Amino acid sequence: MVAERPQALVIEDSPEITLLVRGLLEKEGYAVIATPRGAQGLDYARARRPDLVILDLSLPDADGVEVCRALRAFSDAYVVMVTGRDDEVDKIIGLSVGADDYVTKPFSPRELAARVRAMRRRPRVASAQVKxxxxxxxxxxxxxxxxxxxxxxxxxxxxxxxxxxxxxxxxxxxxxxxxxxxxxxxxxxxxxxxxxxxxxxxxxxxxxxxxxxxxxxxxxxxxxxxxx
Known part of the structure; x- marks a missing residue:
């Protein structure tokens, strides 16, 4: 029986970055769907229940922080925020609404791949399963x-x-x-x-x-x- 591929959602308005990230994630074994718009991304997330979301901070129709906040209301997917502004404020704001990680443009494909792999093998805390x-x-x-x-x-x-x-x-x-x-x-x-x-x-x-x-x-x- 073939194992089901993990699902990834890319919400990014740059065609070049979307192409790069899609190719990278497909090599990592993900089934990928992409959209340049935050509203459509949320619709896809509700319908597809992705395991991983790559989310741009600056989208043409929405603030990535608000998209992340809305996403967190119904999804526990791993979220990596992508920002073109290399300052701590963007990073902190993104993480405070539920993002798990961030990368700053321009980023190395190797760096993003390493972070995605780390998320997939992130160990859950081995603790006694009692309340x-x-x-x-x-x-x-x-x-x-x-x-x-x-x-x-x-x-x-x-x-x-x-x-x-x-x-x-x-x-x-x-x-x-x-x-x-x-x-x-x-x-x-x-x-x-x-x-x-x-x-x-x-x-x-x-x-x-x-x-x-x-x-x-x-x-x-x-x-x-x-x-x-």
């Missing part, structure tokens, strides 16, 4: 559901994997390198991406930025989870 009751926070690794104060909280893949790792051993400090390896598998950018995801995760847990109750930062070392 963890951590006071106001309850985590179910089997269903990948999180409740805070008895309310369901939506998590992206990255956010859940970070929280799953930290709560697998409460009060243990995980280094930045351990987080990168366990959650991302490989990383080719700067590790500032961890801080971005931690900030989003803390907000979802109802944390105060100045006085976090659960996710504690040990400067120059890493992070740990404190049950309350």
């Amino acid at each position: 963890r009751d951590l006071g106001r926070i309850v985590i179910d690794p089997t269903s990948r559901e999180v409740t805070v104060d008895s309310e369901n909280v939506e998590m992206t893949k990255i956010e859940f994997d970070i929280l799953d790792l930290l709560t697998s051993s409460p009060r243990r400090t995980f280094t930045r390198e351990q987080l990168l390896m366990h959650v991302w598998g490989e990383w080719f950018g700067d590790d500032h991406v961890i801080e971005v995801h931690m900030g989003k995760l803390r907000r979802k847990l109802g944390e105060s930025a100045g006085q976090p109750r659960h996710i504690r930062t040990l400067r120059g070392v890493g992070y740990r989870f404190e049950p309350v």
Whole structure:
């Protein structure tokens, strides 16, 4: 029986980049569909349920950040944002609405291929598949559901994997390198991406930025989870 090919969606208005990315992803074994428009991309995502989305930040009909936000309302696909503006603001904004990674134009096909491969083999956290009751926070690794104060909280893949790792051993400090390896598998950018995801995760847990109750930062070392 032939295994079903993973699905990829490319939302990019540059024909040259679309052609390059399509060829690269097809070589990686993906079935690819592409569109230059954000609205149509969302329609395709609802219909096709892709495993991977390559999303341009600047589209002719929509802001890529808003497309990513809308996508996250119904999809847990891996999302790589493509930006032509090489500044941290774009990168942080993109990651804060649920993107898993980003590349900046012009980018190397080899670099993008490596990141896609890393996503496909990204290890899920090997933790006991039992529900963890951590006071106001309850985590179910089997269903990948999180409740805070008895309310369901939506998590992206990255956010859940970070929280799953930290709560697998409460009060243990995980280094930045351990987080990168366990959650991302490989990383080719700067590790500032961890801080971005931690900030989003803390907000979802109802944390105060100045006085976090659960996710504690040990400067120059890493992070740990404190049950309350």
